[in-house]
Amino acid sequence: DAKTTQPNSMESNEEEPVHLPCNHSTISGTDYIHWYRQLPSQGPEYVIHGLTSNVNNRMASLAIAEDRKSSTLILHRATLRDAAVYYCILGRAARQLTFGSGTQLTVLP
Amino acid sequence: EPEVTQTPSHQVTQMGQEVILRCVPISNHLYFYWYRQILGQKVEFLVSFYNNEISEKSEIFDDQFSVERPDGSNFTLKIRSTKLEDSAMYFCASKEREAPDTQYFGPGTRLTVL
Numbered sequence: 001d002a003k004t005t006q007p008n009s010m011e012s013n014e015e016e017p018v019h020l021p022c023n024h025s026t027i028s029g030t031d032y033i034h035w036y037r038q039l040p041s042q043g044p045e046y047v048i049h050g051l052t053s054n055v056n057n058r059m060a061s062l063a064i065a066e067d068r069k070s071s072t073l074i075l076h077r078a079t080l081r082d083a084a085v086y087y088c089i090l091g092r093a094a095r096q097l098t099f100g101s102g103t104q105l106t107v108l109p
Numbered sequence: 110e111p112e113v114t115q116t117p118s119h120q121v122t123q124m125g126q127e128v129i130l131r132c133v134p135i136s137n138h139l140y141f142y143w144y145r146q147i148l149g150q151k152v153e154f155l156v157s158f159y160n161n162e163i164s165e166k167s168e169i170f171d172d173q174f175s176v177e178r179p180d181g182s183n184f185t186l187k188i189r190s191t192k193l194e195d196s197a198m199y200f201c202a203s204k205e206r207e208a209p210d211t212q213y214f215g216p217g218t219r220l221t222v223l
Contacts, residue, residue, distance in 0.1 A: 043200045043214035044144075044152060087152075096142055096165060097212060099152040 004088045009104040012078045020073040020103055022088030027068050030092050035062065035073045036099075037084040044087070044099070047073065083107045111135045113215035115201050121221045125190050130218045132184045132201030140204040141184045142212065143176065145169070145197040152200070158184065191222045 005023040012018040024033065035047040048055055048062045050071070055062040061074040075082055087102040114133045122128050134141055143155040156166045158176055175187045184203075188195055198219050202212040 046211040
């Protein structure tokens, strides 16, 4: 599976936007970009996914670079409940998810 | 909203004992997964299951592990003879179809092997 690189940690102030970057320079044409998050003591939770175009849903937006070698998860207004580990994962169709270390997001009140 | 459930939430067992971890996936889902997360480490894939058979498994999923979907609703993970290093959170996940859709994760079972 192609590898992703994310910062170990990021901080944000509450009610401000957060941009979580992910580099995936070896992405293949059939790899989707998935974002999951894991709140403390919980199972992973789907956030968003995309292939080539930018995507929006009620939780977040996903901005994908034109060459697909990087992407950014955007939380438009961070809340304390958004404090979690965010994982950027490449994958295809029904295959399993390969989790890396992710980015620990701290939201400051 | 439908959710994946897992029981028990916490299982304590003695080394060498068999344990069965249970999951009830979302009812119309066809793909099922087990993952585990040792404390402080990454979430690791164990096995995927589709059409009543294993579709993929990792190196962790050795002969001590087995999965079953005994009755069309439950999805179980059995560890035949537990080792200390099997202590971890075990997460079940399910997915509706082959398309790159959401995997829905359960809350996990914490397994402690003494």
